[in-house]
């Protein structure tokens with residue numbers, strides 16, 4: 001039985017997944033390691049208020065397990081040496097250089113982990129791919145690990161993570177399924193069983209699926225592609241609804257009641273964001289292209305093309321509605337995170353909408369309940385559309401929604417934070433220039449209430 005686990009990567013996946021394993025398996029010592037000292041310090045923060053990730057319910061779990069059998073550290077070698085099972089949960093961003101630039105997954109961090117494990121390990125290890133990886137990556141990891149020449153045996157498992165941010169704890173406590181891929185050999189099956197036994201401490205056995213490694217790796221990319229495709233499909237319909245007088249919410253309800261289609265993940269929006277959908281689909285497109293499967297690649301690429309269009313057309317609509325110019329006009333953003341209940345902003349639609357509006361010289365004023373000012377500027381500056389100094393002239397970040405909105409021409413809702421619904425909308429209306437516009441990129445607010453107050457209210461897909 002496994003008694004000692006190490007996880008390399010203390011990010012959005014490594015932190016919460018290991019916290020839950022530690023909580024549910026008090027007999028296992030779990031050490032989460034990272035190169036980033038600030039991140040580890042934040043995980044070890046006494047007060048629990050400064051954990052590096054905001055995720056509802058996470059602080060409770062960390063409080064219970066930390067110091068008992070859950071540890072956060074930068075001593076990577078020591079943790080690798082002591083562990084029987086090592087999860088790799090590092091980032092796998094889109095490549096920004098060389099062959100496959102802008103599409104393929106950058107596996108440099110994964111390879112570094114494999115080489116570090118190869119260098120340090122003195123006893124047999126099970127290495128678990130937790131990061132999302134291109135199909136057949138396990139072969140590359142295996143090649144590196146099998147050439148150490150020190151007699152250590154490695155088993156590689158694929159155990160992709162399906163949690164969504166904002167609901168990570170619920171998803172980890174009661175997953176729809178846990179997927180474990182491994183070699184179809186006696187040693188591979190033994191390794192699969194050891195990981196199976198860890199999850200079965202709290203996940204019903206019939207929800208733990210085992211497959212070969214390649215099916216497991218490819219299932220993760222497929223799941224994200226299907227999910228993102230649903231959002232792009234409903235967003236495509238939202239534009240048609242706007243032209244025809246149909247209402248996308250009504251269409252979504254009508255099709256969602258068909259049990260073959262299902263009602264979840266059919267919310268039209270300003271476009272999907274997050275660190276994974278775009279990166280994983282681009283990766284899938286790249287893999288298909290590299291096997292010469294042009295039609296397959298083109299089919300999935302369309303999901304991204306539609307999403308870029310949706311973000312862009314939201315900004316364009318604001319400009320055309322505000323009498324074709326936003327130059328010098330204050331536009332308040334409610335929300336910057338890519339979805340509610342997270343402080344993660346990676347690939348958030350808000351970044352691209354702000355960039356488009358600032359290119360038209362709008363003055364963007366942002367409020368998000370969980371995202372820090374430093375992060376918001378980092379995201380905009382990262383696009384390199386203009387100098388950082390210019391971005392500071394055109395964008396402000398406020399600590400209160402009322403300050404962000406005061407004297408603005410329009411409000412754009414970019415994230416569906418629940419608290420936005422409960423604001424004093426009459427007070428907000430009184431503080432704005434007239435006509436006072438609301439562009440609701442999340443179909444979040446109450447149209448009737450806002451129109452009665454006097455707002456000109458526009459939303460996606462109706």
Ligand code: NAD
Pocket residue numbers: 008009010011012013014033034035036039076089090091092109112113130131132133161162163164165275276
């Ligand atoms: P993240 O960027 O939040 O965390 C990754 C961490 O790994 C960073 O803290 C980084 O410092 C650390 N790291 C990188 N190389 C290292 C090394 N050699 N040694 C030690 N630490 C190292 O990333 P994330 O969002 O947790 O995603 C991790 C993986 O999980 C990705 O492959 C992603 O596609 C996948 N995934 C993410 C989510 C999600 O909701 N974010 C969900 C499912 C799967």
Ligand code: UGA
Pocket residue numbers: 132161162163164165166224227231264265266267268269270271272273274275276277338339
């Ligand atoms: C997604 C998947 O849901 C997870 O299963 C997966 O593990 C994860 O990616 C990953 O691999 O990283 P996440 O990106 O955290 O999770 O959040 P989602 O709830 O999937 O939302 C993604 C984006 O789509 C958000 O911007 C969200 O606002 C948008 N969305 C989602 C819509 O616009 N409409 C919907 O109906 C659903």
